[in-house]
Amino acid sequence: MSKISAFMMMTLVSLVFAEEENSDAAFTFDYKRLRVGGLTLAAVLCLIGITILLSGHCRCKFNQDKRRTGSGAQPMLSDQGRACNC
């Protein structure tokens, strides 16, 4: 999570930074720089996304296992059922 929020912060900062740079010239906007910045951002976001997906792949399974064992731990009717078999 911390990794994600760090990247979010960086994204925001870079955006604000880009804006400040261009704010003085209200009518002549530097679209070229904006495009480059935007594309870099897109690439970075894409990479982060894929990293998270790949890193989450194994953790996802882990979560599910936890879920299953959690529900399996409760006392079940079955125990009584088996007891009456003998």
Add this chain to the structure above:
Amino acid sequence: MGFNKGKDDYKLAATSDEVGKGGKKGDKNKDFDNLKKEVEMDDHKLNLDDLSRKYGTDVNRGLTSTKAKEILARDGPNLLTPPPTTPEWVKFCKQMFGGFCLLLWIGAILCFIAFIIQMTSEEEKLYDNLYLGLVLATVVFVTGCFSYYQEAKSSKIMEFFKNMVPQQALVIRDGEKKSINTEDVVVGDVVEIKGGDKIPADLRIIGAHSCKVDNSSLTGESEPQTRSPDFTNENPLETRNIAFSSTSCVEGTARGIVINTGDNTVIGRIATLASSLDSGKTPIAIEIEHFIHIITGVAGVLGITFLILAIVLGYTWLEAIVFLISIIVANVPEGLLPTVTVCLTLTAKRMAKKNCLVKNLEAVETLGSTSTICSDKTGTLTQNRMTVAHMWFDDLIHEADTTEDQHGASFDRDSPTWAALSRIAGLCNRAVALADQDHIPIIKREVAGDASETALYKCIEMCCGSVSEMRNKSPKIAEIPFNSTNKYQLSIHKNSTPGETKHLLVMKGAPERILDRCSSIMIQGKEQPLDDKMKESFQNAYIDLGGLGERVLGFCHYNLPDDQFPEGFAFDTDEVNFPTENLCFIGIMSMIDPPRAAVPDAVGKCRSAGIKVIMVTGDHPITAKAIAKGVGIISEGNETVDEIAARLNVPVSEVNPRDAKACVVHGGELKDMTLDQLDDILKHHTEIVFARTSPQQKLIIVEGCQRLGAIVAVTGDGVNDSPALKKADIGVAMGITGSDVSKQAADMILLDDNFASIVTGVEEGRLIFDNLKKSIVYTLSSKIPEMSPFFFFAIANIPLPLGTITILFIDLGTDLVPAISLAYEAPESDIMKRQPRNAKTDKLVNYRLISVAYGQLGTIQATSGFFTYFVIMGENGFWPLHLVGLRSSWYDKQLHDLEDSYGQQWTYEQRKILEFTCHTSYFVSIVVIRWFTLIIAKTRRNSIFQQGMKNHVLIFGLFEETALATFLSYCPGTDVALRMYPVKPFWWFCSIPFALTMFTYEETRKYLLRRKPGGWLEHETYY
């Protein structure tokens, strides 16, 4: 449990119909009704002469080859007609034009109509509608192909199950024995069968030698049945002189006349019945249909309103109709079809990993809605393998280990009595392990022989080591095999044990018969006289074990004195020149087909999930009840009417049936019941066991449950289960032990035969239902922000804030991954603790969901989009009020000096660039607010802070949608190709305040929902 609540007033649809009549088909289909009736046959009553006359055959010489050929030409080959397979192109079309797809096709067609209208009426060529139509068509086509491919993959796995090896049958024709393919067997053929053979057709037995058949796939009886030429029962299924097609001969040999072949066999009738049944729609298909109705309703209402408004505002009819079509098409959730398909596929994959193969994608959810499970016993709940369960020796009942992996408790093996008992069980036993199985665990080895002898063999092998060694040490000298008059089996062995005589007589058989032949009993290795106290103790043990539904055998031995029987004495089993009385009783052993290890746990979980588990078996009531108690289908402390009567010592008729929660119904009783009585049983007993049921009755039981409004799952492995499997909302067959017919009829196959996988299925099914709701809320909430720009464009005459291309990029681009990622969402609460959903009231999409998606989330998103639009327009000089009514001059191609609020002049091309920048910014701000929508859609009741952000796919979705939006906006070339322009950094943040408002609003709503369960808010907004 599930369907009892609030359904007592449910009216029966066809009470007057007689049992065995399919309500739907009525009298139209007499063949079908006929199939549903019990088997009628009289061949078992005929004597041999009549029989051979009837079939024109000779008992000794068989048919002549020419006659056989004639009959084969007349009756056709001895094969089951395979169920009619749907041609591939029909399957493909079903995927293309079923349910949801139809909605999109209609949308596409409407688009083309609108395009044609525009082409003919307007000079300016607008291609938007054409593109939209094409995109819609592509989406359906691609999704259709995808789901077709998915289903083709699972049907490919099905192909593996098909047993393609042609079976051989030994027939007598022209007085000679011939081995021919099973399919060439004809009525009247004389067939010889031996142990291990599959019976090729229905046979009337004319001669047998200790023949036993395994009928478990047909009747569900776990014990092999003796077959002999004697007519023993009116019921053809019960009588001894009929052997049925595709059951197998376990041991012995027999000769019989073929009385039915192919589809006329008992099994063929069942298979035909199964394939002629109509299994109806899956619950999720019904839900999606309901959803389509709602969406069509909403689209219709909005469209008509808009049409009226347009007419009132003075548009021409044609223009108004184009608007109408645009609004209707805008309502079509393009992205939802791929989302739903992918969500279901993902779940199907997850289930396949856990060994549940789903044949039909829609069946994925069905187990989640299931409120009743009707389970077969043999092979499903039990291991279908006789195992020694208890022993009685030294005046004590000992428990043996019956678990599949041998981890259960052991008993005291030190007693010398046990040594004696195990020696008898090993020696007086004809079961032999097949060769080359040393590497396989004992429990899994193949053993040739009677089921109970096999059980004894394995038990001894596991407790005391190699049986064959034991047999080598004490070679058999004489033997009297088991027969029904003696009811015992006896053998005499050489004995090399020091301190004992040279010959040992061992005997096993029906315990009371064995006891009668004994005068002493062994206690702790010492012989004691058999007194009345011991006899009583034996009786108690015998009754106890018999009451558990176990098959009980008694064991005794006798050390033949050396002076009378010296070495080399010729024992004569016909004359019986040795004592068979006054023996020494050792103990008894009892066997049962034990429940599978995972079953009790699974049944318990189903119970706590509010699912009623019913056992429907062909086996005997006592065994069925014992297993039901063993696995928890009848829970401890619950009594049947009989038990209450026995406890209170009153006649059964005096007990109020409502007092008994549990209930065991015999197939014989079921046959005479009216539908009302059956409904009564199903309604008022929570724990039901149906025993001795025929396949037809299984079907009637399933129909009974469905009539009461339950969604029924049937599990089974035998041919006898297949009609019920087909009729059930979801049929679950066993992958390893299941018969081909049952697998054909089922919707889902448990590849590892583990009943516990059903619990997984229920869990996944419920989860996907919840998650689909979330996906739908998320997807639908983008409809209002997509439609409202067009609405205001037409009504308020403002320049268009959002174009078709950008709408498509939201629906099929940025929204797709986030919507799918909701399928990975973890459950909000323990879904296995709540009741199954009520199929009538708990809908996938209801008006509350629509009101939240459209009315609450949608409007806030639309507002944020418009805010961005006005900010950009304002920044460029067009104040909001100036925009109203500006449309005609804005779109005037000749007008190159349109003045804004500051008096700046705009050329047509400049205006267009500004307009498309607005489209892009609107799109971007929608993407931003949809981050929050996604987080909101993650939960229905819980706060996001409780739920957490553990769903990595969802986080990936957030990044991916943002990356795509950024790319579309900033990539050079998109301005020419897609008319999307770079968005200034500040414009990204315009929707943040709205997003935060929406987030706070939703968190408050969910907080109040949690605070006041069942309150007004829940009633109005909990979807």
